Amino acid sequence: MKPYYKLVTGFLYLFPMVFSLASYADGMVVDKVYHPYVLPFEREVEWRMLSRKTQSGNVLAQRAGLGWAIAETVTVEGYAIGERDTEDNFDLAAYELEMRWQVVEQGRYWADWGILVELEKQHKTSAYEAAIGLLFEKEFGKLSLTMNGFVVREWGSAVENEWEGEFRAQIRYRYMSEFQPAIELYSGEDFIGVGPAVIGLYRFQGQKQLKWEIGFVTELSQSVNDHSFRLAVEYEF
Amino acid sequence: MCNRIKLILLGFVGILYMSSLSADNTISLVLRDHLFIPAQLEVPANRKLRLVIDNQDMTAEEFDSFDLNREKVLFPRRKSVIYIGPLSPGEYRFFGEFSPNTAQGLIIAKESRDAS
Numbered sequence: 225m226k227p228y229y230k231l232v233t234g235f236l237y238l239f240p241m242v243f244s245l246a247s248y249a250d251g252m253v254v255d256k257v258y259h260p261y262v263l264p265f266e267r268e269v270e271w272r273m274l275s276r277k278t279q280s281g282n283v284l285a286q287r288a289g290l291g292w293a294i295a296e297t298v299t300v301e302g303y304a305i306g307e308r309d310t311e312d313n314f315d316l317a318a319y320e321l322e323m324r325w326q327v328v329e330q331g332r333y334w335a336d337w338g339i340l341v342e343l344e345k346q347h348k349t350s351a352y353e354a355a356i357g358l359l360f361e362k363e364f365g366k367l368s369l370t371m372n373g374f375v376v377r378e379w380g381s382a383v384e385n386e387w388e389g390e391f392r393a394q395i396r397y398r399y400m401s402e403f404q405p406a407i408e409l410y411s412g413e414d415f416i417g418v419g420p421a422v423i424g425l426y427r428f429q430g431q432k433q434l435k436w437e438i439g440f441v442t443e444l445s446q447s448v449n450d451h452s453f454r455l456a457v458e459y460e461f
Numbered sequence: 462m463c464n465r466i467k468l469i470l471l472g473f474v475g476i477l478y479m480s481s482l483s484a485d486n487t488i489s490l491v492l493r494d495h496l497f498i499p500a501q502l503e504v505p506a507n508r509k510l511r512l513v514i515d516n517q518d519m520t521a522e523e524f525d526s527f528d529l530n531r532e533k534v535l536f537p538r539r540k541s542v543i544y545i546g547p548l549s550p551g552e553y554r555f556f557g558e559f560s561p562n563t564a565q566g567l568i569i570a571k572e573s574r575d576a577s
Contacts (some may be wrong), residue, residue: 264534265521296534330531331509331544366550383494401527430559431523 252276252285254414254441254452257370257394260359262339264324264430266293270301272456279448283306285317297326305344320344324359335362339370349382355390370394374412388413394421401425408439417441417452432461485500492516492535495560506550506570512543522564531567546570 254274260283270289284307291301301322308314320342327337338359345352357374376388390412396404406421421439428434435458443450488510489569491498493520516522516535522541524533535541535557545553548570557564 261532263523263532264536277503329542329544330533331546370528398527398530427525427558 250281252417252452253390253392253410254417254439254454255392255410256437256454256456257392257408258324258338258340258357258359259325259370259373259441260324260361261330262293262297262299262324262338263431264293264296266299266460267291268301268458268460270303270456270458272454274454275452276452278450284314288322289322291322295450297318301325305351316347318344318346331363334422335360340374346380346382351378351380351383353378357390366398368394368396368398370396396423401427406439408441410441414445415450416445417443417450421451432459434459467479487511487513490514490566492518492522492557492564494518495522495557495563497555497557497564497566500565501567501569503569503571504546504548504574507572509549510546510548513540514543515540520559522560524555525558526553528553530553531555539577547548 252274254276255346256272268289268291270287272287272289274285276285285305286307287303287305289303291299292301303320303322304316305318305320306314307317321344323341323342325339327339330336338361340355340357340359342353342355342357344354350454353376355374355376357372360369360371360373364368370393372390372392373391373400374390376390377386379385391409392411393409394406396406398404400423404423404425406423408421410417410421419439419441421437423437424435426434432449435456437454437456439452439454441452441454443452486508488502488504490502490512492514497514514524514535516537516539519537521537522535524531524535524541526532529545529548531543531545533541533543545568548568550570550572553568553570555566555568
């Protein structure tokens with residue numbers, strides 16, 4: 225085996241290990257795999273839906289977001305998050321502010337890197353969450369490997385103060401713009417889930433485009449039923 | 462020990478930086494009157510390339526190519542750099558999002574001995 229491949233293989237093993245050092249159980253891990261790219265002038269509205277079915281019932285979470293690029297390589301996005309609990313009550317649950325920074329020019333180095341910072345506050349309770357994430361993407365011909373590693377801090381009087389780690393990965397085959405099949409992995413908070421996804425993009429005039437992501441994730445680490453269906457629609461203008 | 466690690470890291474970053482700026486791999490394009498000039502380029506396959514686009518128009522354009530997996534805003538009166546490849550031999554289309562009917566181009570990647 226060539227030293228180059230050893231380096232690549234070693235890195236691909238190390239990245240998820242570093243970010244899964246601390247995992248505790250109190251939330252939903254399946255969300256979205258972030259790409260480390262930002263376009264100047266980018267503005268977007270986004271809607272995400274996650275339906276998680278476990279033996280104790282079904283939990284639905286939705287979030288609506290508005291984002292815009294504030295610099296050539298930095299974009300910010302604000303979200304309102306609503307959740308329906310197992311007793312069928314749907315309500316505003318939290319707000320979130322997110323900043324994504326494209327650190328290197330796409331394709332310039334061996335891989336592309338970005339940084340994501342998030343701050344979330346629960347609507348009705350004193351519970352806060354801050355996260356910093358490292359975003360990675362590497363092309364292998366028509367395949368794109370994307371990995372996100374997050375370190376999360378939770379605090380407040382309504383939650384236990386703790387550190388968490390999360391890891392997300394996606395291998396996407398860029399078959400055609402409207403149809404890009406993928407395999408996704410989500411790990412963290414005692415959860416390891418894997419499943420198929422489809423990503424697509426339809427372009428209108430100018431910068432206007434519609435992106436969608438549909439994924440189905442099955443929990444692997446527990447013997448109980450735990451399936452998540454996620455849908456994200458993003459309109460850029 | 463700490464200095465040694467810093468030196469290794471600096472060397473690594475330096476190698477990456479130099480390898481990304483190799484002048485031999487630079488290809489130049491001009492965007493004028495919402496047209497890419499030349500509209501067709503032959504490039505060596507299996508090499509990382511530095512595509513420099515000089516947007517001479519007074520308006521911004523957005524370089525877009527699903528084939529190349531690149532999107533980049535080309536600011537007016539400015540040169541922008543897009544790193545592409547290594548490309549397998551074949552054809553790769555690109556266009557300008559703001560003038561998709563006129564700003565179109567094609568990159569043809571050929572094995573080194575065939576590329577002009």
